[in-house]
Every structure is written in structure tokens, then in C-alpha cells.
Amino acid sequence: MSEQDKMIDELFNHDEELTEKQKKILAAAIESFAEKGYAATSTSEIAKKAGVAEGTIFRHYKTKKELLLTIVAPMMAKLIAPFVIKDFNKVLNQDYERFEDFVKAMIENRTKFLVSNMQLFRILIQEIPFQPELKEQFKEHIAKKIFERFEKVIAHYQAKGQIIDMPPYSVIRMTASTIFGYVIARYLLVPEAEWDDEAEIERTVQILMHGLSPKK
Amino acid sequence: MSEQDKMIDELFNHDEELTEKQKKILAAAIESFAEKGYAATSTSEIAKKAGVAEGTIFRHYKTKKELLLTIVAPMMAKLIAPFVIKDFNKVLNQDYERFEDFVKAMIENRTKFLVSNMQLFRILIQEIPFQPELKEQFKEHIAKKIFERFEKVIAHYQAKGQIIDMPPYSVIRMTASTIFGYVIARYLLVPEAEWDDEAEIERTVQILMHGLSPKK
Amino acid sequence: MSEQDKMIDELFNHDEELTEKQKKILAAAIESFAEKGYAATSTSEIAKKAGVAEGTIFRHYKTKKELLLTIVAPMMAKLIAPFVIKDFNKVLNQDYERFEDFVKAMIENRTKFLVSNMQLFRILIQEIPFQPELKEQFKEHIAKKIFERFEKVIAHYQAKGQIIDMPPYSVIRMTASTIFGYVIARYLLVPEAEWDDEAEIERTVQILMHGLSPKK
Amino acid sequence: MSEQDKMIDELFNHDEELTEKQKKILAAAIESFAEKGYAATSTSEIAKKAGVAEGTIFRHYKTKKELLLTIVAPMMAKLIAPFVIKDFNKVLNQDYERFEDFVKAMIENRTKFLVSNMQLFRILIQEIPFQPELKEQFKEHIAKKIFERFEKVIAHYQAKGQIIDMPPYSVIRMTASTIFGYVIARYLLVPEAEWDDEAEIERTVQILMHGLSPKK
DNA sequence: TATGAATGAGCTTTCATTCAT
DNA sequence: TATGAATGAAAGCTCATTCAT
Numbered sequence: 001m002s003e004q005d006k007m008i009d010e011l012f013n014h015d016e017e018l019t020e021k022q023k024k025i026l027a028a029a030i031e032s033f034a035e036k037g038y039a040a041t042s043t044s045e046i047a048k049k050a051g052v053a054e055g056t057i058f059r060h061y062k063t064k065k066e067l068l069l070t071i072v073a074p075m076m077a078k079l080i081a082p083f084v085i086k087d088f089n090k091v092l093n094q095d096y097e098r099f100e101d102f103v104k105a106m107i108e109n110r111t112k113f114l115v116s117n118m119q120l121f122r123i124l125i126q127e128i129p130f131q132p133e134l135k136e137q138f139k140e141h142i143a144k145k146i147f148e149r150f151e152k153v154i155a156h157y158q159a160k161g162q163i164i165d166m167p168p169y170s171v172i173r174m175t176a177s178t179i180f181g182y183v184i185a186r187y188l189l190v191p192e193a194e195w196d197d198e199a200e201i202e203r204t205v206q207i208l209m210h211g212l213s214p215k216k
Numbered sequence: 217m218s219e220q221d222k223m224i225d226e227l228f229n230h231d232e233e234l235t236e237k238q239k240k241i242l243a244a245a246i247e248s249f250a251e252k253g254y255a256a257t258s259t260s261e262i263a264k265k266a267g268v269a270e271g272t273i274f275r276h277y278k279t280k281k282e283l284l285l286t287i288v289a290p291m292m293a294k295l296i297a298p299f300v301i302k303d304f305n306k307v308l309n310q311d312y313e314r315f316e317d318f319v320k321a322m323i324e325n326r327t328k329f330l331v332s333n334m335q336l337f338r339i340l341i342q343e344i345p346f347q348p349e350l351k352e353q354f355k356e357h358i359a360k361k362i363f364e365r366f367e368k369v370i371a372h373y374q375a376k377g378q379i380i381d382m383p384p385y386s387v388i389r390m391t392a393s394t395i396f397g398y399v400i401a402r403y404l405l406v407p408e409a410e411w412d413d414e415a416e417i418e419r420t421v422q423i424l425m426h427g428l429s430p431k432k
Numbered sequence: 433m434s435e436q437d438k439m440i441d442e443l444f445n446h447d448e449e450l451t452e453k454q455k456k457i458l459a460a461a462i463e464s465f466a467e468k469g470y471a472a473t474s475t476s477e478i479a480k481k482a483g484v485a486e487g488t489i490f491r492h493y494k495t496k497k498e499l500l501l502t503i504v505a506p507m508m509a510k511l512i513a514p515f516v517i518k519d520f521n522k523v524l525n526q527d528y529e530r531f532e533d534f535v536k537a538m539i540e541n542r543t544k545f546l547v548s549n550m551q552l553f554r555i556l557i558q559e560i561p562f563q564p565e566l567k568e569q570f571k572e573h574i575a576k577k578i579f580e581r582f583e584k585v586i587a588h589y590q591a592k593g594q595i596i597d598m599p600p601y602s603v604i605r606m607t608a609s610t611i612f613g614y615v616i617a618r619y620l621l622v623p624e625a626e627w628d629d630e631a632e633i634e635r636t637v638q639i640l641m642h643g644l645s646p647k648k
Numbered sequence: 649m650s651e652q653d654k655m656i657d658e659l660f661n662h663d664e665e666l667t668e669k670q671k672k673i674l675a676a677a678i679e680s681f682a683e684k685g686y687a688a689t690s691t692s693e694i695a696k697k698a699g700v701a702e703g704t705i706f707r708h709y710k711t712k713k714e715l716l717l718t719i720v721a722p723m724m725a726k727l728i729a730p731f732v733i734k735d736f737n738k739v740l741n742q743d744y745e746r747f748e749d750f751v752k753a754m755i756e757n758r759t760k761f762l763v764s765n766m767q768l769f770r771i772l773i774q775e776i777p778f779q780p781e782l783k784e785q786f787k788e789h790i791a792k793k794i795f796e797r798f799e800k801v802i803a804h805y806q807a808k809g810q811i812i813d814m815p816p817y818s819v820i821r822m823t824a825s826t827i828f829g830y831v832i833a834r835y836l837l838v839p840e841a842e843w844d845d846e847a848e849i850e851r852t853v854q855i856l857m858h859g860l861s862p863k864k
Numbered sequence: 865t866a867t868g869a870a871t872g873a874g875c876t877t878t879c880a881t882t883c884a885t
Numbered sequence: 886t887a888t889g890a891a892t893g894a895a896a897g898c899t900c901a902t903t904c905a906t
Contacts, residue, residue, distance in 0.1 A: 177397025
């Protein structure tokens, strides 16, 4: 079983079983959508790459757009999964004395997730501007939920005097910009450069944390 | 003369004269490309919106892609214009004693530019992943040049002890993430929220600057 | 057992037994063919309406057209059944002294049959123009046989001086036009109008009979 | 200019000009629709028969259905044209002393029209059952208007004692059945038989008129 | 220069039919 | 016997591009 297959199994194979052909269709669609974009990818191309007849695609997904949404929806869910677990706050209190440790852990964890699902991440950020359904889902399910959780976290550490006194929204936005900025530059814009990943992440976190630390 | 018209005049009307029809075609194409993406926009749609015949588009632009490049190229040039003026360093030395002032001015200036060319900015960041020519241009003409200029600037202020000791690339990337992160969140992701722009920019710069300041 | 079921049993269940699924397929096909026409009805639609898998249809009927013919053939047979019984003439002589009574009885009987098989009648007249096999069957088995029988009847009553002296073909055609004209107007063209069926049939027969009566 | 061309010019070329290709498309569509039915005719087939590219069809008619409606609509208008001229009643009073002459003239005139537009007539009666728009148009514009006009005519001749005393609707329906019954039998069902057209029409009118004459 | 009719390749989707289970 | 996944040809329709006017 290839890496690709494992990823597909993990993301799409919840309860219902996927046939071999379905998996191949998904894999082919992900590859093409990521590379050329949804609009510029033809279903015949996907069929050819997946080694199935074109009709087979439409047996499983009523329309091309349904195929896109099938691909993108679980990615969104997994992206925020760590933040919506029930005992998020508890874990937080027990594990991370310092805000810095928490952010560092989180950045590492989510960066790793994005990197191991880079194609899906590409599709997500490339198609959100064009698909109103996606934009809506993103705002409603992702941005909102993460924001709600984080707001409390920020307040918590602000009370402890570990973070600068500032509206939580600004802190969250800045943190998100930092993560996405790194991942996009590293893996999408300049993947061919030589990166010392560990050091770069270290520096990035350092700047952010220092920026967020209370002024003396 | 509308805002749109002025923008088009400024960006596209260098030496050669544009006919009224050409301007309308450009305006229509920009609007549609920004909204639905290049691949999902048909030339017939552009023609209709511009109020010209389909053939007219191809009189001026050999292919649809040429139309896209015509639109995007000057945007790139203008985006980095302030950094490539000949006496960049001189201006710098004379005007900005502190790194903070320089960055603040720059962020304000470029943010303003992006905002007043938001549609073009959208097209730029949305199409770069799909058009290898654009990606190449971006890297060669934009990223590289800016990097070269900035590198010296960073070194200059590091020597003065105003910036943390760190590879310039990391500093630049972090700064760029910060600017783009703000503009994208503000104007593309959540434009409908109520923003106190001045304060938000102020906070953003503050975090960045604090993060970049040398540790004691 | 519904009306639909009874009709299907009566028309299709001659010697061989129909399974429950087969009946459902027939019922679904009849409904769809009548409503949208043979060509515009898809087998998947029939399968869905019948609650069976698509493959099941093709287990029982080799092709879609075979399904159509299976439906239409017995309808034709039943339509002319009264005219082809062996002792048609005997019955005629014994039962109907006057041509008028004969025609009235016939019109009532056949109208009733058509009305209680309206969907099949629709399919029949709608598909005959497009299916050469049907047209051939219709001419060979229906029109010809009825004509042969009727010719003698007409001659019989003409000899008795009860019908105008005229080629039998014209009389038959006119009679058929009258019946079909009524049924089509009543049930297919303007079914939603308020009809006093008994009176309308009475008037229709009256005009026809008066028209066919010998001139003084 | 062929017969076909003349017919197309007359029916479709009101104010706007039709290009040569458009005429060919109409002619090809009429031929195929009449022969195989709307649903069973493919646009590629029409294109091939018309000698144009398939795209050309859709340049002139947005959808296949629009093509059908373009073909059928003027046929309906022309079919009832004689009945909706402004001075219908005047013409009637001046020209036809007897109901019989009026009906005879009308039958001859409309039969001739139908015969010289037989393909369009076929399409009309074959597609009305499947196209709700057509059925609606037929009822609203054809049936209703003709009925309104005729009602008065019937009353007029009934007052003169030339027609049987009977609801106008029944008289009209019977008359229509007679006309359509003749045309359909003659040209659609049994066109290959040897017909003495003049005599057959004569006999048909005779039966109808005799049937409608007042009883003594 | 500008038009818009015409093209034909290619698009998404539907279809009747097959076949392994 | 019944299923429904799979097929691939063909459907209706859109597209970027050409060209005579």
C-alpha cells in the first residue's frame, strides 16, 4: 500500500468502503486538481490517469464539483481536528506551562499535517477563492471554531502575563499568518531551495513568540 | 473617468495608446479573472461584459493567455517598483533612522498599493500556482530583486543593532508573511468583518517589530 | 392488488408467470413511456421507479426496445379482440337489428377499453409513428383485420338500407376518426375540462349515425 | 429555390434575415424531427445533414429545445391564421350563404395547408404530448381562439336553421376530428394506398354535413 | 479596426448494456 | 434470479480561435 493510498484511506474511508476504482479516481483527481487547478482539469484526464472509464467517475460522483467537495471536505475537518477535541483546554493546562511551548507544539503538529497532505492543502487554498461553498465551509467550520477555542487560550496566557495585551483576534491572525506563510513559502513557492527546516521553524517561532511576549 | 479607468491608464498606458475598446476589454477581463479565475472565465463572457465582439479580443491579444499576461505583468512590476529605484539605499539612509520607521512606511505604502489594486492582486496570487510563466517571472523579477535589496538593508540595521541577529532570508520571509497575511485576511478572507484598519496595522507592525528587535 | 396490477395481470399474464419484479418493471415502464415517451425515458429511471437494479431489467428484456414491444403488443391484440372472435357475424346478426345499435354498443365498449388502458393507448399512438415494427403490426394485424370484418358488416347494413351508399372504407375511416377523436380530446388533450361523458358520447354517436343514414 | 426553401422562407423569415446555414439547419431539423421524433434525433445528426459544424447550431439556438420551439411556433400561428383575421365574420357573411359551403371551403383550405406542411404538422402532433410548453401554447393560442371564433359561426348558422341544435363545442370537436382524421389517415397512416382525394374529401364532408344538418 | 458567423476539438454528463459476484 | 459496478459510445453543449466582410 503506497503513501498515497494510506492517506486516502485515512481521510476518506470512514465507515463506507471504497472500491479500488474509487480510490484510484480520488488519487488521480487530487493529483490533477493540485497541479493544474479544478477548472483546468478535465474529467477525461482524471479517468485516464485513474485507469477507469469516464462514466465510472460519474457513477460515484454526480458531478465534477461533487468530486471536488468530496476531496476537500474531510481535509478541512482534519485540519482543525486537534482544536475541537473535547478536552482541548484540559490537555492544554496539563501539558503546557508556557504559551511558547504550546504554540511550538501546535505549529509543529499542524505543519507536519499540512506537509503530509500538501496536495490537498494546495487544492484547498487554491479553490477556496472560487468555490463559494468552500469559502462558507471554511469560515463556518474552520475559522469560527478555531477562533472560539483560541480566544480562551489567549486570554488564559494573557492572564498569566505570558502574552502581550492585545485583542485575541490580532494574535490569532498573526499566528496563522506565520504558520501558513512558512508552509506556503517552504513547500509551494520555493520548494527547490535548500531549507534547514528545523532551524527555520525554530527562528520563525522565535520571532513570533518574541513579538507576542509582553513588553517590559 | 472612473477609478477603474484611472487604474488601467496608470498600469497599462505606458507609451502606446490604448483604444477605448482595449480598455474595456482589460477592465472586463480583470473583473472576471479576479472573480472566477482565469480557467473558468470564457472569452465570450469577457467580450459580452466589455461590449465588444469576440473577434476584437483576439485582434489585440493573440491568445487568451496573452491577455492574462498583459494584465498581470505590469502589476508585478509596480508591486516592486519602490524597491528597485536606483537610489534606494540613499533614500533609505536619509529618510529612516530606525528600522521600525522604514518597515512601517513600507508596509503602509505597499498595503495601500495592494488595496487599490485588489483585483489584480487577486489574479496574481490566484494564477501564479497554475501558470509556470508567472511563477518564473515572480521568482526572477520579484522575489530575487526584492531579496537582493532587502538583504543589504537588513545587514545595515543589524549592524546598527536594531534587528535581531538572524539570516536575512528569515527576516524577509517573516516580514512578507506579515504583510500578505494581513492583506489577504483583511480584503480576501474576511472583508465583511468590521476592521479598525489603522489600529490593526499598528498592532501587526508592533508584533513584527518587537519580534525582530534584538533580545536583551 | 391495485388497478394497475390487475391491468398488468390481465394483459401480460397469459401462460407464463410474471415475478413480482417483472410486474413492477412493466408498471414503471408503462408509466414513464406514457408520460415522457419511449426515447426520452432512460432505463435507469425505470429501474429506480420499479425499485429494482438496472441489470434486472435486462435479465428479462434483452433490450429497451424489447421492453417496449412487450408492453405494446398485447394492447394491440386486445384492442381488436372483439372483432376477431370467430362467430363475430353470428353475434352481430342475433344481437343488433339496427346498425345504430351495433355502432353504439361498439363505441361504448371500445371507448371503455381505451379509457381503462389509457396509458397503453397513449404509448401506442405516440410510438407508432417512430417504430416501424409497430406501424407494420398495426397495419397488418389491426387495420387489415378490422377492415375485413367491418366491410361485410357495412355491406350487410347497406343492403338493409340502413346506411348511406358509400365505399365501406370511407364509412370505417369516418367511424374510427369519430371514436379516436373523442377519446383523444376527452382524455389526452383536454382532460381537465368538465365533461358530461354520457351526453357527449350520445351527441357524437348521433351526429355520426345521422351522417351515415341514407338520404331521403 | 426548392420547395423546402420556400416553405422555410415563408414560415420563418418574417423580419430578421436568416443566413444560408440557418436555413439549412432548420430544414435538416424539420426533416429529422418529423421522421424520428425530437428525442431520438441528435444534434450531431442535424449538423451532418445540414452540412454545418455542430457548434453552429448552438450559436443560433441556445438549446436543442429552443430549436424545436423555433420550428413549431410559427406553424401553430399559420395553422389558425385564417380564423384570426380581423374581418373573419364579415368575410363569412358575404361569402358563404350556407354553412356547408363555409365548412367545405375551410376544410379544403386547411387540408391544403396541412398537406403542404406535412412535416411540420407531424412534428406538431407528435411532440405536443411530450412538451408541456407546446401543449400550453396549443391550448391557449390555437384551441381557445378557434373555439371563440367558431362558437359565433355555429350560433349564426344554427339561428338560420342550417345546423342541428347542439352545444357548439360538440360541433366543433366533431368537425376537427373529421379534418384531422382524414389528414392523418391519408398522409400519415396509409399514404401508400391509392386515394381518390377529391372524392374522399367530398364523401367526408358529405357525412359530416349530413350529420350536422337539422333532423326533420 | 472591428465584427460575428463559423468552426471542430473538447467539455461534462447520460445512456443502454455487460458481467462478475 | 438479482445485483450494481463498470463500461465506452454518444449525447448536448462550450470553448478559444479563425476569417471573410
